[in-house]
Amino acid sequence: MRTFKIFFNAIRSMSLKKIMRLLSLLLPHPIFAILSFYATVQAFSIAQKKFPKTASNNGIGNAYRHALWCCFIMMYCCKVSSPQKALDFCKRLTDMHEELFPNEPLETKMDLHNNKFGMDYFMELLPGIHRQFFEKGFFIDSLEKKMADAKVLKSVEDDFEGHLVYLKD
Numbered sequence: 001m002r003t004f005k006i007f008f009n010a011i012r013s014m015s016l017k018k019i020m021r022l023l024s025l026l027l028p029h030p031i032f033a034i035l036s037f038y039a040t041v042q043a044f045s046i047a048q049k050k051f052p053k054t055a056s057n058n059g060i061g062n063a064y065r066h067a068l069w070c071c072f073i074m075m076y077c078c079k080v081s082s083p084q085k086a087l088d089f090c091k092r093l094t095d096m097h098e099e100l101f102p103n104e105p106l107e108t109k110m111d112l113h114n115n116k117f118g119m120d121y122f123m124e125l126l127p128g129i130h131r132q133f134f135e136k137g138f139f140i141d142s143l144e145k146k147m148a149d150a151k152v153l154k155s156v157e158d159d160f161e162g163h164l165v166y167l168k169d
Helices: 002-012 016-026 030-050 060-078 083-100 105-128 137-149
Strands: none
Touching (some): 030 083
16 A cells, blocks of 8 residues: 555656656557556565665665566566567656656666666566566566675766666665
């Protein structure tokens, strides 16, 4: 219930212009929109359980949440469409999220980097597993293991390609 309250408050805080931008992405793709919302709720609740202190701020749990979010969006959307269409939609949605709910530049870089990490990780696994057979369990534990190699982002110029990044508390 707490998760839905957070989403409701986020939508309520948006201007009409931002709501219209979001709808312009979601309405042409209603199935993707529903699946993405479900993926968002799932990723948020799993990250909150695994990283209760850092999932909602800029810590290591936030890095996990963003990567898991993108993996889940890709997984669900790939079940009803092609991987490329799912990837395009996921990128547009997650980039738009950063535009609609702006952060400081370093926080934005961190979120976009971790989103890309999640999409890249899904696409890396795709050749070995038929897209219809992906399950949440493929990502939950493996991304948590990848947290051991996560890097601390200190500057917008930092480039940690292939690693999750987070900000030091």
